[in-house]
Amino acid sequence: MNVFVRTVICTALLVISKCDLLNDLNNLDIITIHFADPTIKTANNILFVVGTLLSAILLSWELHIQKANITKYKRQQKNLIGNYKATLLSGLKQILGIKHFPEVNIRIFLYNKKKHSLDIINIEGLAQVGTTAGLSFDISKNEGLVSACYQSNNYIYNPDLHNSDNTTMPLSHRQNNQTANLRFCLCIPLFDSKDKINAIVALDSTEALEIPKDKEQKIVKTITTFCETLKDLLPVTFKES
Known part of the structure; x- marks a missing residue:
């Protein structure tokens, strides 16, 4: 699931929880909730909690992935630079004609x-x-x-x-x-x-x-x-x- 889709889902859950969409759909018989208004309010609250938790979880996961990628990049960069340095020192040693540098x-x-x-x-x-x-x-x-x-x-x-x-x-x-x-x-x-x-x-x-x-x-x-x-x-x- 890409970032855009995850963002849309979380945003939709939060928006629905904060408006009267469920109640309006119920009144229009698009969905049928055979309970009193408090049940719709409870459903809105649940959607809000789920949306908030899902957003937090997905954001934390994204940050974890980014941190892992940065760590991997820095490790690769360090190894690459280390190899460059080793090549340089080897070349200097040859120019000087010495065994120990x-x-x-x-x-x-x-x-x-x-x-x-x-x-x-x-x-x-x-x-x-x-x-x-x-x-x-x-x-x-x-x-x-x-x-x-x-x-x-x-x-x-x-x-x-x-x-x-x-x-x-x-x-x-x-x-x-x-x-x-x-x-x-x-x-x-x-x-x-x-x-x-x-x-x-x-x-x-x-x-x-x-x-x-x-x-x-x-x-x-x-x-x-x-x-x-x-x-x-x-x-x-x-x-x-």
Whole structure:
């Protein structure tokens, strides 16, 4: 039974229960009720209760079906994104010619025009949230590699954050706490149709990773292509704030 038919039936029951249709039909001998008026009133009440309960039951069932479909879609989306990520990491490993590639998170920082900041989006299947929930970088203060990437209009990376001087890219105490366990970080700008940066993609890991100079461009190009595909897959996620 489709939604339209169910809606018509429930509405008809409720309308009939609230008008004198049964009484009118009885008076016209279209239907015959050999009882007094109270019986017709009782019938109307029953129709009202049945109509109300049926509406509630069918609505609850529709919501249950929709929720199940959304859950299924999200699970399929997560698996698809996870497969994309695995393919990307496999390709990066081949480019670098290494057997072990660190466990990395791929995070998206969307440009927030009102705040002139870059706000984190952790996509399930690409990144573990960990302590990074709500992480944001103020571009005007040149906070972190993410802001530096935006300011330079180019990719930027640090093979080992624990063994480098980051005083030129200061972080707040909260930002330090949220990123304290990270060592490797590679940031790449993504551009919109007007050639303006609308997001920064950041690969980070708790392990250090050195990228040979002659392979940087190929690594960046591979990741950028991956992200452009991701933008087509999740257009709402990449919508500018």
